[in-house]
Amino acid sequence: MIASCDHARMSPSQWAAACAALVVVSGCVSSREREDERAIAWVDAYLDAMCAFHVRCETDFGEFADRHQRACDERGYPHLRRAAERAGRTTRLDDAIASACLEAIETASCRVAPQTLIPELIACQRPFVGLVEIGGACDPTSASECAPGLYCRSVDGGCGGACEALPRRGEPCSGMRPCADGTICVVEEDGAWCRAWSLDAAAACGEGERCAAVDGVEHACIEGRCAPVPVVAVGERCQSGVARCGADAWCAGETCTARAALGDVCEPGLPCVEGLRCDTDAEPPRCAPLGVAGDACDGDHECAAESPYCADLDGDGVEHCSADADGAWCRGGLSGxxxxxAFDSCPETHVCAIAGELSSHRCYPIAARGSACDDTRPCENGSRCVDDRCVAIALPDEACGAEVACPLTHACVEGRCAALPRIGETCTDACFEGVCRDGLCVRRAAGEACDSMRTGWYRDCEGACSGDVCVDLLDAGATCGWGLGGCDAELSCVPTSHDAGVCLAPCE
Known part of the structure; x- marks a missing residue:
């Protein structure tokens, strides 16, 4: 019989299997103490999994890697620990979400765009379910104590809170009172209202609500139902959500205009039909077949499938169609x-970055572990460029040295990856938060430079980092909300009314 939910000897998948067995065999959740222990063990396993994921995916997360590797330190993700400590009392760990989340992290791709994110990863953000029903007492600085569909409002301007219903579809909302699941708060002329978002085809809909596209066809709320936006002929009026043009036309100035055909004159206001490009080398520019290798181009859309990349091959600022992605313009998603x-439009052999003498995002080839590296030769995932050479990255407490780096929240101390010192502790170089000054970790004062990429659970400033400068924010007890300002970094803006709140430190 399994006798413990202790995660220290288990991988995330082993934790899921062990604790599932405990529920059935030994009653792991038969008491508040066991539920609390199991939830805390899950948080530890989750942080281990997240640390491993972000070490493995450091290159793809680029400037945000430091921010997300906070999971490698026991001080990361404090909201989850607070929720776990309440397990069995005011929160409950959802077993299905907890197990599926850990398994999904282990197999997740380093490049996952929001529109393709798998449900198990989305659910990772909300593993705890609130148990407090409407009208019940709750902690207004905790987001997980109230039952689904409810939120915690401070009734005394302090830690005294009560669970109230979130506004539903058609009801008023605000930044302090967000909408129930399935709807979002939309600002309209007469106020902010909860509206359905991305409704399915044929679903009932109302004013201000959005219908999802189906197979690339725009849908809109027409006579109370989500239906395809009608196609209108060339010369007729077009407008998003009202009328759309056919494939060989486009909407110019709210009028459907025919696209230029092969050999016709083209320009930004008169694009070519699909499958052609506007040859700007011609005088005047005319529609021509898609470019082949070596042809000048102004974007990937102008190149044929055999040479799909519009790339600056030699850094001279002139782009040509190429079968190689080196120097191709790219899009990289900010993970925040x-x-x-961590979206990246480059092929898996390249990384989208701003480097070299080019001023825009370009695809750069990935350097293998042990190879030379620089800004234009980023290291493969799981490694980092140290002294112009790609070296492996270890996990916390693992061996490190000249050939092995540590997570960004750790330093190599006596051959092992040790957590960076915290505020008030002695230091020699770097700190987990703040800056090392005169041998002590301290926070930066207002007006000092800071790195806005490190915001989130990091607090480098005495106040907050805004626009790469430390700024003072509202103190405890101050009124906060839309247009009223934000709270200091260690405080939460908790709702006291429909559209205002108060800055509070975490409640006990």
């Missing part, structure tokens, strides 16, 4: 606070 979003 979304720990699984």
């Amino acid at each position: 606070d979304f720990p699984f979003h």
Whole structure:
């Protein structure tokens, strides 16, 4: 019989299997203490999985890697620990979400765009379910104590809170009172209202609500139902959500205009039909077949499938169609606070970055572990460029040295990856938060430079980092909300009314 939910000897998948067995065999959730222990063990396993994921995917997350590797430190993701400590009392760990989340992280791709994110990864953000029903007492600085469909409002301007219903479809909303699941708060002329978002075809809909496209066809709310936006002929009026043009026309100045055909004159206001490009080398520019290798281009859309990349091959600022992605213009998605979003339009052999003498995002070839590296030769995932050479990255407490780097939240101390010192602790170089000054970790004062990419659970400033400068924010007890300002970095703006709140430190 399995006797413990202790994760220290288990991989995330082993934790899921062990704790599932405990529920059935030994009653792991038969008491508050066991539920609390199991939830805390899951948070530890989750942080281990997230740390491993972001070490493995450091290159793809680029400038946000430091921000997301906070999971490698026990001080990361404090909101999850607070929720786990309440497990069995005011919160419950959802077993299905918890297990599926850990398994999904282990197999997740490093490049996952928001529109392709798998449900198990989305669910990772909300593993705890609130148990407090409407009218029940709750902690207004915790987002997980109230049952689904409810939120915690501070009733005394402090830690005294009560669970109230979130506004539903058609009801007023605000930044302090967001909408229930399935709807979003939309600002309109007469106020902010909860509206359905991305409704399915044929679904009932109302004013201000959005219908999802189906197979690339725009849908809109027409006579109370989501239906395809009608196609109108050349010369007729077009407008998003009202009328759209056919494949060989486009909407110019709210009028459907025919696209230029092969050999016809073209320009930005008169594009070519699909499958042709506007040859700007001609005088005047005319529609021509898609470019082949070596042809001048102004974007990937102008190149044929055999040479799909519009690339600056030699860095002279002139782009040509190429079968090689080196120097091709690219799009890289900013992950921000979304720990699984790392979009990159380059092929897997390249990384989208701003480097070299080019001023825009370009595809650069990935350097293998042990190879030379620089800004234009980024290292493969799981390694980092140290002294112009790609070296492996270890996990916390693992061996490190000249050939092995540590997570960005750790340093190599006596051959092992040790957590960076925290505020108030002695230091020699770097700190987990803030800056090392006179041998002590301290936060930066207002007006000092800071790195806005490190915002989130990091707090480098005494206040907050805004636009790469430390700024003062609202103190505890101040009124906050839309147009009222934000709270200091260690405080939460908790709702006290429909559209205002108060800055509070985490409640006990």
